Amino acid sequence: MGDESADAATHQIGEVAELVGLSLRTIRHYEEVGLVPPSARSAGGFRLYTDADIERLRLVKHMKPLDFALDEMRDLLRIRDLLGSADIEDREALVERLGMYAAVAEERCVQLRERLANAEAFAVLLRGEAATRGRS
Amino acid sequence: MGDESADAATHQIGEVAELVGLSLRTIRHYEEVGLVPPSARSAGGFRLYTDADIERLRLVKHMKPLDFALDEMRDLLRIRDLLGSADIEDREALVERLGMYAAVAEERCVQLRERLANAEAFAVLLRGEAATRGRS
């Protein structure tokens, strides 16, 4: 096999930023607030991200349109992690919390739809004025 | 007629806030940045808003979903004002600027739609996990 093991492939922040489409600052910030900490650091202090870390970042990026706060996302990701890792006692409780987040997400979607409707109405209005006022 | 004139009916900030659905702080902030200054002040310093002012606030509130910055809105409102007040020389130029804002608005709508799609996908995913993990 490789030089040590196959899954140890890590990436440093610049590469990750390009892959995921987030700025370096943002990725660092996500560590600051404990949202997506890198799995390791190099001897010299470079952040080293595993593929799993990258997936996490992608997840976060997909959550952003829902306007979740960073600590909400942190919480949500923690729940997913817990549910993933073996069987726990509080499975029920965790699943319920996950359901609550799902509900919030759906609520946000509704809000987004309202917002979009509002926005489109306004865009039409503006376009109309731009045309009318030109000929009035 | 009334006690002085019919169109002088003014409202103080609390009433306005309730009518329009914005917080006092927000309305004051809109004055701070020159977006919607009250047409008058009482002797003691109370902000007095005319119906026209209130309309302006409503307009701003409808623009918010488009994520315009406050100074962009200020600019946009100024253009509308200028176009409304009699005939000016630069009518052409102003109308063009208005058109640019319309274009930006339409662009924002597109972004909002993308965002909504993303959000809905994620909401479905979340709901799915909340169900699956419960039975896995």
Added chain:
DNA sequence: GCTACGTTTACGCCGCGTCACGGTGG
């Protein structure tokens, strides 16, 4: 003179962008 409403001033928050200055890695 009571009460509801208003005023200004100022600091806090979130999610980063943007320096500045110095260390790492290949």
Added chain:
DNA sequence: ACCACCGTGACGCGGCGTAAACGTAG
């Protein structure tokens, strides 16, 4: 020794929320 990449502060910003301390209207 070079040079691209990375590190840690630290400050700034937009759009308000929020609290403090005090004035106005009726």
